[in-house]
Amino acid sequence: MxxxxxxxxxxxxxxxxxxxxxxxxxxxxxxxxxxxxxxxxxxxxxxxxxxxxxxxxxxxxxxxxxxxxxxxxxxxxxxxxxxxxxxxxxxxxxxxxxxxxxxxxxxxxxxxxxxxxxxxxxxxxxxxxxxxxxxxxxxxxxxxxxxxxxxxxxxxxxxxSLSDTSISISNNELQNSKESISKKLHQIRLNMNKSQVHHLIIHQMDVILWLFNLCLVNIQFNSVLLSFAIIGYNYVKLFIDLNKLSKSIHDYLQYENVFVYSYDSFYNEFKKMIESIDYNEKFCVSSTCNYAIQILISQKQFVIKDDIICRSKTIKDPFEIDNDSDHDELVPWSRPDLLESPNITKRQSNISSDIIIDSIDVKTFGLNQKLFNIWFKNNIQQLKINEDNHDNIEDILFLYIDSNEDDNHISKIIVPDYEEKITNIIFNKKLNPHGYGYKQIIYDIIKDNMFIKLPYHPFETKVNKWVQQDYHTYGGQCRSLKVLLINEDADNASKNKHVHSLWSEDNEKNKEYYTFYHGCTQHAAHSICLNGLGLHWNHPKGTDFGPGVYVTKNVLDALVTAERRTLFQISNEPENRPACVVFQCPKDEFNRFLILKLHNNNINLNHDRPPITTLDITEDQMFEWPNFVHLCHHRRYPLPLVEDYDSIEGYICNNICQVQDNTHAPKCNLHTWQLCVRSVGFAKKFTSWITGIILLQIPDSSSTS
Structure with missing residues (x-):
């Protein structure tokens, strides 16, 4: 009853x-x-x-x-x-x-x-x-x-009962994963040794799925896997619902020397473990771990660190890079798979199981179809796609763009309408604050036009008014959003009183929060709201601080970026207007993450200076802003030095084309600033901090001249 x-x-x-x-x-x-x-x-x-x-x-x-x-x-x-x-x-x-x-x-x-x-x-x-x-x-x-x-x-x-959930665990990926559990454990134990801890307690579902190469299936709504893991230097214990493990998974875990226990036994086993070990051995947990675990451990044995797993988990192995799937906690921004794209003409090979691509429709990406056909015929007309080849259309298009050495030739392979827009933007300091050249902008055009018609929940809008809505994401979850539509260009919209009313309603709250903006197309904003921030994509020509998602505290910078990126959309349909994603980040949560702040070493960064010689940069000098930016734009990203950091912050380079051509050192406007979100954990947090979406009317093409 x-x-x-x-x-x-x-x-x-x-x-x-x-x-x-x-x-x-x-x-x-x-x-x-x-x-x-x-x-x-x-x-x-x-x-x-x-x-x-x-x-x-x-x-x-x-x-x-x-x-x-x-x-x-x-x-x-x-x-x-x-x-x-x-x-x-x-x-x-x-x-x-x-x-x-x-x-x-x-x-x-x-x-x-x-x-x-x-x-x-x-x-x-x-x-x-x-x-x-x-x-x-x-x-x-x-x-x-x-x-x-x-x-x-x-x-x-x-x-x-805990067993009431219908979720089960699959081992479909086990035989495919190139990174075994033992290899991941080896890296984690190296990080544990650096931090001088002997036992690591893991409570996060996404980390456990990643570590043990598992994925959830039969998910109807929100995916929840209740499990703990404890890692030591000579053992690893997994506490999980045993009813969800098939015999093949049991065998796999046993092969990898993983001791499996029932989920309900975690606290009792943990108490026994504490009583049996040396008093000087230390346990490490993250700050989001539940307080009941800390109660069981003496203060002398207890260490809080959030980055031991993130150091390893942030760096994807080759299999993960090639095979990002819907099981990822952070799904890449939605774009069509090569074989499923309407842009290709394909056929089955008569002599093998390969699928052969005969042609690609590149008009939708602003490229001259006749010139592309000539290149395609001479180079990769017989491109074969099989289980060992997972290229996307953009990989082929990037290869095509890179085959054209100079900007003068590149301008000829673009359809006239796009070529005129690109030329106008290159010489427009407002729309091109980075100093992009032809290649940089064309790469952005290809990437932005990759978005497919997503099954998204439409944004509810009213002109000059924030509209509260529940935005439905994948997995049956719901995100609370406020959406604002403004019938003005980026410059005027940034001064619009309604833009600032989102966070000025509560001054006390504003003191406790940072506000960041990410400028993009509306399709991209939908994808961010649906999937979260995707970290997988890196610009072929390099970015200021390497791969990641870039945000700024300046709403005008974000709106201008959104305006520029939407100029090249295939259709000026209302649903793909310039958009700006607004993040409101609690300061106490934000400050828990490790941020690399690049310094300028008292150099006049807003003046022209001779080019930097890469070989002259020592390890001690790599965190100076101009040196770091130079390395990133020359594909010499210093990963070992930054792998422990969740994000990188610094000025925005405004002469990228000259830096990439190595004619000048990086320079910047000292009033500009950006943050590159680079770790999975930080990207997840940023996704949870999405507060609002600002949409602009489609800018008239004449505004670019």
Whole structure:
């Protein structure tokens, strides 16, 4: 029988007063929407908030005191919560900051001194627990971890089993992966040795899937795999639902010397392990790991580091580069597969299983079809595509562009309309602040026109007004967005009062957040909202700081980039207007990541200077801005020196063409700035920080002259 919220709350308050589970009366009990892995979406087994409140949304926190019960949620779920809550026993509260620390601040002001606040430590990250405790202690309020979850005691035998989920694990990729588990473990152990830790605890689903070469199948909505792993120098233990592992996966893991345990046994096995090891050995966890794990480890043995896995995971092996698939946590921006593209004419070979491409329609990319056909016939007319050859159309087009040495010849292989636009842009300092040449802009044209008609959820727009919407992404997830449409060019739009109203509504919130912008086409904005930021693509001619996604704090720079990139779209249809993705990043979360800040060593970077000789750059000088930019644009990216960094920041080079031709050293406008997001973990965080989309009207072609 299902009990009402009112009865459940009374039973919960009885447990809080009982002193069975803590020596004193518990004044306030917190119920977050979370699981032991800090997943945003939780399986039915962990939907404690739904059980106690009947609220079915995925974003909410309950606070129960001896007399009142509050449910905090964001504006996206406010109406839903109002309809689902029993208003006679619940008070609905607006979580304006979408941050549990704001709830704790409210508690610190509302509760009496010497009150006791309790929560299940498995549901709170180490970082958040420390923040909560610090805030509450300032008001003489104690935060205590309860090993027994009080909601579970009420739920009892009605609680769904962990095995209720229909997700299973596939080993389809095991025989194909070029990077074995043992090779990944070797690199991780080298990183552990550098950090002077002996045992590494992993709780993140994406890391465990990557490490053990697994993927999820039969996913209907949000993918959640509950698992832990512990890595030592001579062992690796995986804690997972054994029912989801086939015999072939069991055999594979056994072959790789992985000890497999049931998921439920993690805490007991971990306690035994702590008791049996040397007191001087150190355990390492990430700051997002749940606080219950830290409680089990002595302070002397405990280390928090977020980058040991990221150092290895960020660097893709050749198989991953060639075979990025939908299983990736970060999917590349959507573009057609070569064999599925409508731009090619193909046929089956008569003498083998190969597929032969006879021709490619390049008019849609702004290229002269006749000249391309001549080159194609003389070079790769009999291009064969098989399981060992995964080229995309852009790879062939880049090869074609690179076969034309000088810009004068390149201008002839472009259709006249594009050639005129490119020429105008090259000499337009506003639209070409980087100093791009023909090749650089043509590469961008090819890349931008690769976008296919995505099955995206359309942006809801009103002119000069932010429109709140729930944007549906892959996997049944939902992203809360605000969208603004402006009928002006980039220069005027950047001064539009509505652009700045998104973050000026709450000055207090603005102090705690950084705002970044990424200029692109609307198709690209849809792909970012659907898939997240993709890190796989690197410009063939090089970029200022190497591969990654570039953002800026200057909205005008982003809007101008969006305007330029949309000038070359095949069709001026309304759905592919210039777009700017807005990210609002909490400063405390942003500052956890490792950022390389390039310095200028007191050089006048805004003046012309002689070219840099690559061989003269020593390792100590590589982090000077002009030297680093020079190396990146000459395809000498210093990966070993930057592999530990999540991002790189510095000025924007404005003479790229001269740098690539090696006629001048890099120079810049000292008022410009950019951030290159380069690690998978940072890109995931940036994706979660997407707040809004700014759309512009299609610029008139005459505006480029």
């Amino acid at each position: 299902t009990l009402s919220s009112s009865i459940l709350l009374n039973h919960l308050r009885d447990l809080m007063k009982s002193k069975i589970y803590f020596k004193d009366i518990i004044d306030t009990y917190i119920v977050p929407t979370a699981d032991p892995h800090q997943n945003k979406y939780v399986v039915d087994h962990y939907k404690r908030l739904k059980f106690i409140s009947k609220f079915t949304g995925s974003n909410g926190t309950a606070v129960i005191t001896d007399k009142e019960a509050f449910l905090f949620t964001v504006d996206d779920y406010f109406l839903q919560a109002k309809q689902e809550l029993d208003q006679t026993c619940w008070k609905l509260m607006y979580d304006q900051m979408n941050d549990n620390c704001s709830i704790i601040n409210w508690l610190a002001k509302d509760l009496k001194k010497n009150s006791i606040v309790a929560c299940d430590p498995q549901l709170v990250s180490i970082f958040d627990w420390k923040e909560w405790k610090k805030i509450l202690l300032q008001s003489n309020i104690d935060l205590i971890p309860l090993e027994i979850n009080l909601i579970d005691l009420l739920w009892n035998n009605q609680r769904p």
